[in-house]
Amino acid sequence: MRALALLLNIVTIAAALAVTVWLVPGVNYTGPNKLLVDESFDPAIALGIIAAAFMVVNSTVGPIVRTVGAPINCLTLGLFSFVVNIAILWLASVITNAINIWGITFTIDGFWSAAFGAGIFAFARSIVAMITNPVRARG
Numbered sequence: 001m002r003a004l005a006l007l008l009n010i011v012t013i014a015a016a017l018a019v020t021v022w023l024v025p026g027v028n029y030t031g032p033n034k035l036l037v038d039e040s041f042d043p044a045i046a047l048g049i050i051a052a053a054f055m056v057v058n059s060t061v062g063p064i065v066r067t068v069g070a071p072i073n074c075l076t077l078g079l080f081s082f083v084v085n086i087a088i089l090w091l092a093s094v095i096t097n098a099i100n101i102w103g104i105t106f107t108i109d110g111f112w113s114a115a116f117g118a119g120i121f122a123f124a125r126s127i128v129a130m131i132t133n134p135v136r137a138r139g
Contacts (some may be wrong), residue, residue, distance in 0.1 A: 008132055013051035014044065016125035023120050025115025029106045046104045053099070053106075054092040062088055085118040086111075 021027050031046045065084050066073075073080040089108065096106040108114045 009055065010048055010051045010088065011131060012125060012128045013054055014047040015128045016121050017047050017054070019124040020121045021078055021118050023088055024113055024117045026109035026111075027107075027117040029104065031104065046102075048097050049101055049104055050092070050106045053096045054089070057092045057095060061091060082115075085122060086114045089118045089121060090114050 016021050017029075021029055029046060029050060062084070065087065066081070069080055069084060073084075093106045093108045096104065108117060
């Protein structure tokens with residue numbers, strides 16, 4: 001059951017990333033290098049790889065940054081958590097580009113693209129999570 005929950009989490013993040021890439025002009029991803037994989041490679045796999053990188057960053061760096069930033073978050077009445085989300089999305093793009101699996105890249109052009117991307121990503125992820133919540137409750 002834990003594997004199903006992990007897979008559902010990757011699919012949820014990949015769907016939210018797809019919506020973010022579609023809506024925010026400065027957030028882009030490129031599929032794999034055609035020299036490394038065949039023509040039948042699905043773009044959803046590229047989004048899944050980017051989603052896995054986001055999960056790693058969110059589960060390792062996220063709690064540390066949120067714990068250290070808790071006093072600032074209290075002072076700003078939760079607004080600092082949006083800055084943390086921007087940083088985690090940007091760090092996921094940096095790590096994805098550094099690892100460079102099959103030539104898949106995830107780029108964010110600037111701060112405002114990251115800010116709008118983080119907002120759209122959070123909204124899309126909550127909508128997709130709300131839809132998949134009955135599956136999570138059964139699992």
